[in-house]
Amino acid sequence: MMSLDPDDPRPPYQQVANALRAAILTKKLQPGEKLPSGTELAKKYGVARMTVQQAIRVLRDENLVVSRQGSGVFVRERTERPVELRPHVEQAFEEANVTLDFAGFSGETLNGMLQEPLDKIRIGRLRPESIAIRILVPDMTQPLALPRRVEDLQDDPAIRERANRIMRRSVGAIADAVHELGDLGLVKTTSVEVRAHQAAPTFKLYIINRGQVFFGFYPVVKHTVRIKGEPHELYDVMGKDAVLFHYSITEDQDSTSSQFVAQSQDWFDSVWSSISREVEL
Structure with a gap:
């Protein structure tokens, strides 16, 4: 003692x-x-x-x-980079009922993180009864503040179309993989919903099983992409450079961490049910 x-x-x-x-x-x-x-x-x-x-x-x-x-x-793990988010996502799939809400630019990082837990379900190492994923992304069919051309800060439909293809490829892969588990009878109930809104992407948000939140701001970077073989210089958001801050619900519902999780969920639900529209995959 x-x-x-x-x-x-x-x-x-x-x-x-x-x-x-x-x-x-x-x-x-x-x-x-x-x-x-x-x-x-x-x-x-x-x-x-x-x-x-x-x-x-x-x-x-x-x-x-x-x-x-x-x-x-x-x-507390004071700050976490995207690579460190992976264990928390994988751990979430050990629960009987898995919920995951994501708000961000394209869902590309989320798609990569889901591969291992979904593979573990296929081989029988994880056995959740339900998986429900909701994804909020910007509506790239309409002009937004980002991404933008560097030269004149104007909207470029070709740049938006490229971003839209990346988003649809990422969330489509998530939906196909999750629904396949349901079709195979490995998970009783599966759902993947995607909605788009007209706000520029400035942050990414993960809400895991309604009890943990990872939040980080997208830095705006200048870089060059090729579209139909031609270089385009643009200002864009860079997800891999976003530092994620981790919050969990605690026994003290009035703690900063508990309140941040609750407010994040309220924000997500409010945008989901008001100014967003369904995206057909």
């Missing part, structure tokens, strides 16, 4: 919070690592479980840890 300093004037919960904070900041507790249970921490520091809960609340408010219902308390 690591007894607290009786001469320390700070309340016991602050001392416990300070000890855990130091372990996190010095990487003795690694990002993503699960903390010992409340009972174990109470025994370790010689305090009541209520004191440990108060300490965890302090660390949660500082965005150092995240509480996951039914799983425990984990050191």
